[in-house]
Amino acid sequence: MRQLLRVAxxxxxxxxxxxxxxxxxxxxxFVLLLLGFSLQLDVIDGAIAGSxxxxxxxxxxxxxxxxxxxxxxxxxxxxxxxxxxxxLAIACSDFAPELLAxxxxxxxxxxxVSRWQLLFGTYVGVVTLAALGVLYGAGGLTVLLGxxxxxxxxxxxxxxxxxxxxxxxxxxxxxxxxFFVRSAALSGALGVVTLILGVVASFxxxxxxxxxxxxxRELFGWAMLPIPRLGTLATVSxxxxxxxxxxxxMVGRLLVGCLIFSxxxxxxxxxxxxxxxx
Amino acid sequence: MTSALxxxxxxxxxxxxxxxxxxxxxxxxxxxxxxSAFGLIGPNGAGKTTFIxxxxxxxxxxxxxxxxxxxxxxxxxVRARIGYLxxxxxxxxxxxxxxxxxxxxxxxxxxxxxxxxxxxxERVGLRTGEQRVGTFSKGMRQRLGLAAAxxxxxxxxxxxxxxxxxxxxxxxxxxxxxxxxxxxxxxILLNSHLLAETERICDRIGVLDHGQLKLEGTLDDVRKAAxxxxxxxxxxxxxxxxxxxxxxxxxxxEGDVEGLNDALDAARQAxxxxxxxxxxxxxxxxxxxxxxxxxS
Numbered sequence: 001m002r003q004l005l006r007v008a009x010x011x012x013x014x015x016x017x018x019x020x021x022x023x024x025x026x027x028x029x030f031v032l033l034l035l036g037f038s039l040q041l042d043v044i045d046g047a048i049a050g051s052x053x054x055x056x057x058x059x060x061x062x063x064x065x066x067x068x069x070x071x072x073x074x075x076x077x078x079x080x081x082x083x084x085x086x087x088l089a090i091a092c093s094d095f096a097p098e099l100l101a102x103x104x105x106x107x108x109x110x111x112x113v114s115r116w117q118l119l120f121g122t123y124v125g126v127v128t129l130a131a132l133g134v135l136y137g138a139g140g141l142t143v144l145l146g147x148x149x150x151x152x153x154x155x156x157x158x159x160x161x162x163x164x165x166x167x168x169x170x171x172x173x174x175x176x177x178x179f180f181v182r183s184a185a186l187s188g189a190l191g192v193v194t195l196i197l198g199v200v201a202s203f204x205x206x207x208x209x210x211x212x213x214x215x216x217r218e219l220f221g222w223a224m225l226p227i228p229r230l231g232t233l234a235t236v237s238x239x240x241x242x243x244x245x246x247x248x249x250m251v252g253r254l255l256v257g258c259l260i261f262s263x264x265x266x267x268x269x270x271x272x273x274x275x276x277x278x
Numbered sequence: 279m280t281s282a283l284x285x286x287x288x289x290x291x292x293x294x295x296x297x298x299x300x301x302x303x304x305x306x307x308x309x310x311x312x313x314s315a316f317g318l319i320g321p322n323g324a325g326k327t328t329f330i331x332x333x334x335x336x337x338x339x340x341x342x343x344x345x346x347x348x349x350x351x352x353x354x355x356v357r358a359r360i361g362y363l364x365x366x367x368x369x370x371x372x373x374x375x376x377x378x379x380x381x382x383x384x385x386x387x388x389x390x391x392x393x394x395x396x397x398x399x400e401r402v403g404l405r406t407g408e409q410r411v412g413t414f415s416k417g418m419r420q421r422l423g424l425a426a427a428x429x430x431x432x433x434x435x436x437x438x439x440x441x442x443x444x445x446x447x448x449x450x451x452x453x454x455x456x457x458x459x460x461x462x463x464x465x466i467l468l469n470s471h472l473l474a475e476t477e478r479i480c481d482r483i484g485v486l487d488h489g490q491l492k493l494e495g496t497l498d499d500v501r502k503a504a505x506x507x508x509x510x511x512x513x514x515x516x517x518x519x520x521x522x523x524x525x526x527x528x529x530x531x532e533g534d535v536e537g538l539n540d541a542l543d544a545a546r547q548a549x550x551x552x553x554x555x556x557x558x559x560x561x562x563x564x565x566x567x568x569x570x571x572x573x574s
Contacts, residue, residue, distance in 0.1 A: 006384040015372075103366040103368030106336050107364050110436075111385040112357045275338075
């Protein structure tokens with residue numbers, strides 16, 4: 001376990017030096033600081049009497065702080081789900097090719113560490129990196145609005161956590177692909193394609209209805225079946241963040257589906273890794 | 279003498295996805311005694327790197343037996359006793375030299391102190407443990423790789439072109455280090471194209487070509503495995519001596535041992551007295567060239 005965590009830690013140390021992640025950290029910090037200094041909220045007993053951004057009046061009706069935060073959280077959850085997944089798919093695309101680079105993988109494999117530890121160490125490192133991004137972004141906004149309104153609502157963190165599960169599935173595809181073809185470009189492209197397919201899969205029933213009945217529709221149905229429904233997951237994430245009611249069973253099925261999908265792909269990666277010569 | 283590593287009838291064939299299969303090792307049988315420094319030499323594509331990767335469990339053999347330090351290289355407990363430096367080491371650019379060593383130490387299940395890591399870095403000539411690996415020169419990277427290989431005093435050191443990119447002064451330092459490691463009792467397997475370096479470090483040599491061992495033995499043996507002797511006769515020899523050729527080295531005989539004895543008998547019968555017979559030693563370049571030419 002110590003070795004697996006060391007592989008993950010090395011990946012995080014490497015990420016901390018990369019411009020992509022420094023830019024992400026900088027961008028989140030910038031947005032939080034901007035909101036922190038520019039957003040003025042007049043809060044009276046949990047209700048917002050008025051709000052100004054950059055000195056301009058946003059609204060002057062009295063609304064509950066929760067109501068305002070729900071709207072903001074919903075938008076943030078959508079943006080962080082799609083934006084975050086897209087950004088991370090590109091920014092994390094070369095971690096696996098780096099691990100498998102000639103001159104590095106031979107050295108790692110010569111050490112008393114199992115191949116599965118290298119594989120899962122890399123996976124854990126990347127998903128931890130994504131989790132840290134979620135915690136910093138969503139956590140920062142939660143704290144900022146909590147301080148400004150006095151109302152502490154942690155639903156954005158919960159919603160973003162659900163979105164993070166979607167990224168875990170996405171990265172499982174990206175990581176596994178590298179054990180067949182080592183390529184950062186392919187890895188990043190597959191991440192984006194999986195995200196798009198995940199949205200398509202969310203509407204598979206309605207798309208299928210629009211297709212002509214026959215083998216094409218059947219094939220589409222089967223092809224979309226194993227793809228995690230990332231579009232639905234994004235909606236769930238946003239609704240959770242906005243404290244809107246949700247079907248718990250449906251959420252559970254979605255999350256379990258993502259986890260099974262990730263586990264299945266990582267099993268394929270482990271199988272391939274164990275048999276591969278370097 | 280116990281073997282640090284032994285392979286028997288080792289075959290490795292790489293299956294091409296579209297192209298033909300490529301045989302990298304063809305029935306290789308070899309044993310390297312514990313505590314020795316074994317130099318593996320041969321032309322490019324001879325199978326040296328594949329052989330090394332098989333010893334480390336990085337590549338799985340198609341068939342044959344592999345025993346490293348008495349066990350299977352797939353066993354992590356066996357690999358814990360090996361130090362390895364790859365030919366072109368790819369280091370994580372973001373880490374500092376000392377962080378990299380710490381990372382390797384953790385993966386090797388070692389817990390060295392900071393002082394030990396700094397000491398090891400200094401031993402390989404790196405006094406920049408705080409510098410990021412990404413800013414290292416090729417020679418510095420190689421030195422760091424060597425430090426990583428030496429971490430935990432492994433019983434077996436497998437080094438693939440250890441002085442690649444290191445300047446001549448640095449090469450002497452690396453050679454001294456390797457000789458110190460040998461003195462400590464470590465077995466060294468050295469793959470280097472620098473034959474003079476191999477000659478200075480190794481006491482055993484193996485010539486690999488087309489995946490087969492063409493020649494193997496102690497350094498003295500392979501250098502002597504010559505078919506050439508220099509004979510010194512008593513007094514001045516005016517006329518030609520049958521079977522011998524006068525060269526810069528003296529009266530030289532080319533042929534096998536039987537032929538040498540016959541020629542010596544004939545010289546004695548001609549009234550000459552033999553004072554010394556010295557087998558002509560060759561440098562490794564000549565050994566390699568000849569064994570590749572003759573196939574043995």
